[in-house]
Amino acid sequence: METAERLIRSTQELLWERGYVGTSPKAIQRAADAGQGSMYHHFSGKAELAKAAIERSADELRTAAEEQFAGPGPATDRIAAYLRRDRDALKGCRMGRLTADPDVMADPVLRAPVAETFGWLRGRLAEIIAEGKESGEYPDSLDPERTAATIAAVLQGGYVLARADGSTEPFDLAITGLVDLLENVTTDLPLEGVAK
Template identity: 65%
Template sequence: MDTRERLIESTRELLWERGYVGTSPKAIQARAGAGQGSMYHHFHGKPDLARAAIARSAAELRDRAEAAFTGPGSELDRIAAYLRRERDVLKGCPVGRLTQDPDVMADPELRRPVEETFAWLTDRLAALLTEARANGELDAALDPRATAAALVAVLQGGYVLARAAGSADLYAQAVDGALGLLTAHTR
């Protein structure tokens, strides 16, 4: 991994662990094994590097989701595969955690990839639910858009519950509960 990549990856990890304010240029450089000159050679400063790191985290989330969404099985099978895929639940979502960071949310450039990622995820889930409804797998009365928003909320809320209790079991319960509600609308 070259220096630029090490800087981005180190920033991603630190943002996930400490948030924006807690991620100092010195901490980024130490974790990346890069000097100040290298950091400023590749990036204009901490905000520029944070944008690259957040965009990378957002892209990774979308790629992993898309892998589940295009996998085998029915639309509901693929949604379940996405919700149940392996995650570091107690660490939280690397994109979702950024919504709790006031500095990220106050900066439109840092906020944009977070907002776009959740909009994409909701749209993608709504499309799968629409397909499932059109194929007769789901009840015609189910609102795909509202249900997709609820699934994203359950996912993010599941992280919060698990972190608060120190147990990944609460995340699994939230996912199982959401899927149980969804399957109640199957035909």
């Protein structure tokens, strides 16, 4: 793996574990097995490297989510597959954790990819819910944007509850409850030809 790639990967992990302030250039260099000269050859400094790492995490989140979103089946199945995919609930969401970092939120350049990622997620969920309405899976009264925001909020809140409890149980309960709600909205309709 090239030095620039190692630096980005190491910064991704350190930001996730320690936050921006806790991610020192020396810690990045140590984790990436790279010298100071190598780091500053590829990046002007910690801020530019952090931006590259946050953008990489954002791209990876979108790619992973799209695997479930673009899959076959009704809207509820695709959303449930996304919610139930393998996650380290106790570590939290790479992007969600950054919202609690005051240094990232205070810097418009670092905050932008975080905000864009959550905007993309809500938008993509809203598209899938709208598809479910068009197919007759969901009732006309279900608002795609509000429902998408609720799904994103429950997912992020599940991470917070799990971390506070030191157990994945609150996360699992939140996700199961959310899927139950989506399935109940679906089952209340007289569906013809829509697989459950």
